[in-house]
Each structure stands twice: as C-alpha cells, then as structure tokens.
Amino acid sequence: MDLSEYRKDYLKDGLTRANAMEDPLKQFEHWFQQAVDADYPEPNAMSLATVDTNMQPSIRTVLLKHFSAEGFVFFTNYQSRKAQDIEANPQVSILFPWITLERQVIIKGHVEKISREESEQYFKSRPHSSQLGAWVSNQSSVVLNREFLATKLDELDKEFKPGEVPLPEFWGGYRIKPESFEFWQGGPGRLHDRLYYSPAPNNSGEWSIERLSP
Structure with a gap:
C-alpha cells in the first residue's frame, strides 16, 4: 500500500516563544485542559517508551493518572x-x-515507584472489576486462553466482595520526574513549531527554552 499521497496540512494555532509559558508543567496543563475541553478521546493516554537490558526499545500506551510538580504518575503490574x-x-x-489538535508533547525523565500508601489510595478508587483485574493479570506472561482468565476472575469475584479487595503486592504506581519537555504544534508547509524545555544550567529550578527546527 502506497501512502505517499496521504497527507494533511496543519493550519491550527502556532506555538511561539511569546505565547509559550515559562514553566513547562503549566504549558502542559494548559494544553491538557484544552484537550479535555475539546472532548479529545482519552486525553490522558500516553505512549511510554522503555529500554531493556539488551538495549531493545519497547513502547505501549498507558494512562496518566496524576501530574504535579513532583512528576507524572501511572499504574501497572510491577512484574510486567x-x-x-x-x-x-x-x-x-x-x-x-x-x-x-495538531499537537504532541514528549517528556523524558527518570522514573521511580511511588509509595505504597499512594498506590493504595488510588487502588481503592478503582471500580471493583478493575481491582479484580489487577489480581487476575500476571501481566506480560503467556496464558493458555481467555477462558483461563475468565475462570480466575470468577473465582476472585466470589472471594472478594466490593470494598474488600486488597492492593496486590505486585501492583502500584510509578512517577516520572521530567528532565525535558518538547511541545510540538503542527504548522503549514511542514514548518512545525517545536519548543524544547530543559533545566537551566544554573540549577535555579528554572527552564531554558529553545526552538527546534521542524
């Protein structure tokens, strides 16, 4: 299938140094809220890229559940x-x-586990079915068929009543502490706007902002 003619010109808002915020977290929050206001489906869905011990990259979609000056939090199986x-x-x-919205945001950083107390607080807010799902899935492992998972789910549903499902030891949250942000806004003629935020060299807690070539 030849997709060489499949293209679209980007004609929405531009992103300039003048209209960008000094704090990348505030810029992210502004764009995120605009995505929510535009009814963008799953605005908190993010592609997470990791690298294994063989330097083989992997990427998958996870859901952002909280963000603040401390970082960006998502939850998963700790054995995945x-x-x-x-x-x-x-x-x-x-x-x-x-x-x-003709936009994308790339964030790079260091990730670490959040406290068990934080994970438990979020886990208790999840629907009963999602709580059971965390127990059922030995994430990334091979299973015989879907019926195996359904049977296991049914067994756990009988064992745990709503409001009584404990947080699994093997499940919890991670917090990504940002080390750089890149905000991309599509532009006409492929002259896209890209602003790159990195920590200022004076360790002042401020950010340096550079425009990158599209």
Whole structure:
C-alpha cells in the first residue's frame, strides 16, 4: 500500500516563544485542559517508551493518572515487561499524541515507584472489576486462553466482595520526574513549531527554552 499521497496540512494555532509559558508543567496543563475541553478521546493516554537490558526499545500506551510538580504518575503490574525494563533502566520517555489538535508533547525523565500508601489510595478508587483485574493479570506472561482468565476472575469475584479487595503486592504506581519537555504544534508547509524545555544550567529550578527546527 502506497501512502505517499496521504497527507494533511496543519493550519491550527502556532506555538511561539511569546505565547509559550515559562514553566513547562503549566504549558502542559494548559494544553491538557484544552484537550479535555475539546472532548479529545482519552486525553490522558500516553505512549511510554522503555529500554531493556539488551538495549531493545519497547513502547505501549498507558494512562496518566496524576501530574504535579513532583512528576507524572501511572499504574501497572510491577512484574510486567515495562516494569522489568524500568528496573534495568529507569530513563523513560512518554508521548501525548493529540493528533486532531495538531499537537504532541514528549517528556523524558527518570522514573521511580511511588509509595505504597499512594498506590493504595488510588487502588481503592478503582471500580471493583478493575481491582479484580489487577489480581487476575500476571501481566506480560503467556496464558493458555481467555477462558483461563475468565475462570480466575470468577473465582476472585466470589472471594472478594466490593470494598474488600486488597492492593496486590505486585501492583502500584510509578512517577516520572521530567528532565525535558518538547511541545510540538503542527504548522503549514511542514514548518512545525517545536519548543524544547530543559533545566537551566544554573540549577535555579528554572527552564531554558529553545526552538527546534521542524
């Protein structure tokens, strides 16, 4: 299939140094809220890239559940493939592909586990079925068939009543501490706007902002 003629010109808002915020977290929050206001589907869906011990990259979509000055939080099985990658190499990258808004945000940083108390607080807020799902899935492992998972889910549903499902030892959250941000806004004629934020060299807590060639 030849896709060489499949293209679209980007004609929405531009991103300039003048209209960009000094703090990348505030810029992210502004864009995120605009995605929410535009009814963008799953605006908190992000592609998470990791690298294993053989330097083999992997990427998958996870859901952002909280962000603040401390970092970006997501939850997963601590025995999963992504968790094994993180254990070997805690440097990761995430991508928010807000395509219909002609935007994307790339964040690179160091990831670490959050406290069990934080994980438990979030786990208790999940629907009962999702709590059971965390127990059922030995994430990334091979299973015989879907019926095996359904049977296991049914057994756990009988064992745990709503409100009584404990947090599994093997499940919890990670926090990505940003080390750089890149905000991309599509532009006409492929002259896209790209602003790259990195920590200022004076360790002042401020950020340097550079425009990158599209």
